[in-house]
Amino acid sequence: MRISEVIRRKGAAVVTVPPQATVADLLAVLDDRNIGAVVVSEDEGASVAGIVTERDVVRHLHARGAGVLEAAVAEVMTVHVHTCVPEDELEVLARTMTEHRIRHLPVVVDGKLEAIVSIGDIVKHRLDELQSERDSLVDYVSH
Template sequence: MTLHDVLQNKPGGVITIPADMDLLEAINTMCERKVGALLVTAADGSLHGIATERDILRYCSSSKGNLQGAVVEDAMTRQLIVASPDTSVDEAMTLMTEHRFRHLPVLENGIPTGMISIGDLVKAQLTDITVEATYLREYISYS
């Protein structure tokens, strides 16, 4: 199974925001959309960074909670590890585990096509395992 397959089953599409968005507005977007991270794009649609709950907490801590005048670019992560739609679920899980992050941007020709969370990957693997177990039970019972 590839990330393309996982994204096909994920509702909502890709959520992107501009780097100059007010940080509080980005927090509200996360709450409204019930997501833990947002992709930050440049004017040309290319990926500029990612803003995660953890990034925002770190910024709040360093600024002593003062969000006045803060924009997404102040808090976002710029150095990203990304994947393509052809990346396997196993490869994505390995990347996320080795580098200790929970959200993986998926890019095609440099443009974000979605974002995969560790929860999305666990759900995909559980679905595969459940289907495999069902087929094995049926095979055993008919033998």
């Protein structure tokens, strides 16, 4: 199964913030959208400059104190972003996410941000597959 199937089911919408947004602004976006990560983009979502997660904010809050809320997102974001393409296999990405302890992967096509997938999206997709297989087996056995 490819990541494109997950994107087809969940949608390709991506929430972004500019690098100059404050951490307080970022937290408002995370809360409003009920999400755990935002792609940082200098061009309103066309490219990926970084990614910032709740975990990034907590680490910087611990190290720098409440003053970090007025800092620019660029100061707390992860710059070296793992990305994927729609053709990537689901199992490979799940392994990559587990090994690197990351929960969100931007999907990039020809250098352009297309979507984002989370470990939750991958788990949900796999659970749906397992339920479908189970239903098919139960139907087969009962006929």
